[in-house]
Amino acid sequence: MKIGITCYPTYGGSGAVATELGIALAERGHEVHFITYRQPFRLPAFLPRIFFHEVDVGRYPLFEFPPYDLALAVRMHEVVLTHGLELLHCHYAIPHAASAWIAREMLREAGQDVHLVTTLHGTDITIVGQDPSFYPITKFSIEKSDRITAVSQYLREETCRAFGCEGPEIEVIHNFIDPKVYDRDKYPPLLKNEFGATKPILMHVSNFRTVKRVRDVVRVYAEVNRELPSVLVMIGDGPDRPAAEEEARMLGVEDSVSFLGKLDQIAPLLAAADLFLLPSQSESFGLSALEALASGVPVVGTNAGGLPEVIRDGETGFLCGIGDVPGMSAASLAILSDRRRWTEMSKLASSDARERFAQDAIVSKYEALYRTSLPASKT
Numbered sequence: 098m099k100i101g102i103t104c105y106p107t108y109g110g111s112g113a114v115a116t117e118l119g120i121a122l123a124e125r126g127h128e129v130h131f132i133t134y135r136q137p138f139r140l141p142a143f144l145p146r147i148f149f150h151e152v153d154v155g156r157y158p159l160f161e162f163p164p165y166d167l168a169l170a171v172r173m174h175e176v177v178l179t180h181g182l183e184l185l186h187c188h189y190a191i192p193h194a195a196s197a198w199i200a201r202e203m204l205r206e207a208g209q210d211v212h213l214v215t216t217l218h219g220t221d222i223t224i225v226g227q228d229p230s231f232y233p234i235t236k237f238s239i240e241k242s243d244r245i246t247a248v249s250q251y252l253r254e255e256t257c258r259a260f261g262c263e264g265p266e267i268e269v270i271h272n273f274i275d276p277k278v279y280d281r282d283k284y285p286p287l288l289k290n291e292f293g294a295t296k297p298i299l300m301h302v303s304n305f306r307t308v309k310r311v312r313d314v315v316r317v318y319a320e321v322n323r324e325l326p327s328v329l330v331m332i333g334d335g336p337d338r339p340a341a342e343e344e345a346r347m348l349g350v351e352d353s354v355s356f357l358g359k360l361d362q363i364a365p366l367l368a369a370a371d372l373f374l375l376p377s378q379s380e381s382f383g384l385s386a387l388e389a390l391a392s393g394v395p396v397v398g399t400n401a402g403g404l405p406e407v408i409r410d411g412e413t414g415f416l417c418g419i420g421d422v423p424g425m426s427a428a429s430l431a432i433l434s435d436r437r438r439w440t441e442m443s444k445l446a447s448s449d450a451r452e453r454f455a456q457d458a459i460v461s462k463y464e465a466l467y468r469t470s471l472p473a474s475k476t
């Protein structure tokens with residue numbers, strides 16, 4: 098098949114999933130065209146059967162807000178025509194699915210067609226999509242897609258609740274990990290020598306947006322550190338990083354908290370972690386939690402959104418209420434201060450992630466969805 102993929106290329110779960118899906122599809126012999134404003138962050142420079150088409154919004158003094166959505170629609174239209182794409186797969190509904198609909202309408206005027214698949218990831222439904230400025234276009238885009246997928250059962254239900262179920266049936270296709278990449282035994286424990294030769298390493302990875310509650314990460318850590326000397330490694334960047342740094346200073350733990358910034362290759366770092374913290378306000382799936390589990394790192398987080406579908410409470414980690422810092426600290430200590438329990442949880446985390454979220458099985462689900470979306474003559 099010839100497939101176009103559009104996603105946010107920046108640091109975030111939906112871009113990571115879209116890129117890794119594209120790479121896996123190309124490995125299976127499909128031709129994959131990424132159409133977006135920058136090379137996706139997890140896309141290496143060159144891979145066979147993968148092409149990147151940059152969307153340029155141009156500059157014009159009249160435009161205070163350059164119309165990216167239209168430039169994207171035009172680029173999609175052009176790439177479909179030039180490369181004979183059969184299908185456009187949009188990750189994150191806004192504005193990608195609306196742009197894809199415009200591109201398809203333009204194609205239809207010329208007697209051509211393309212199939213539209215939209216994957217809902219999270220705040221496109223739970224926050225941004227429900228803002229009155231975007232609600233009608235989000236609903237419209239969902240209903241006009243040929244196929245819709247959601248990354249968790251929670252997100253499927255939330256989409257039906259907020260937008261109705263009038264469009265195509267929403268199929269749940271969970272996010273996935275490549276078991277060969279997220280493998281604790283594959284990497285030297287890089288960070289151990291640097292930060293915690295003798296101390297447990299707690300870790301958090303995100304884009305430091307408000308929903309991630311990064312101050313809670315630092316608060317939980319400070320309570321753990323009081324009982325059990327340890328280190329905290331914070332990976333990623335975003336609007337709430339200064340607040341997290343300030344929290345560390347206020348709590349007097351700044352010397353044992355390291356902010357490493359944005360890093361693309363997370364697996365070698367996870368291989369040295371003892372515990373992953375994800376105290377999010379809202380999380381439709383929690384790809385970073387899955388990557389940690391697959392790396393044998395138990396996760397302590399909140400019971401928000403789709404996290405209970407990923408983390409087995411009491412078995413591969415613990416789930417607490419949003420903002421329950423004492424609960425998350427106690428849960429973290431319960432794991433870290435009992436080596437036998439940690440080892441059991443770590444093993445189960447890695448095997449459960451492989452059993453339920455392995456790349457091969459999940460990429461096959463997308464392939465099957467594409468095949469049933471396209472007319473028989475095109476597959």
Ligand code: GMT
Pocket residue numbers: 105108109110111112113114218219220221248272304308379380381382383384385
């Ligand atoms: O950061 C992103 O890429 C998008 C982001 C979001 O806010 O929608 O992430 C969502 O998609 C990820 C991949 O499917 C999920 O793992 C995240 O849980 C989800 N984020 C939220 O729901 C807050």
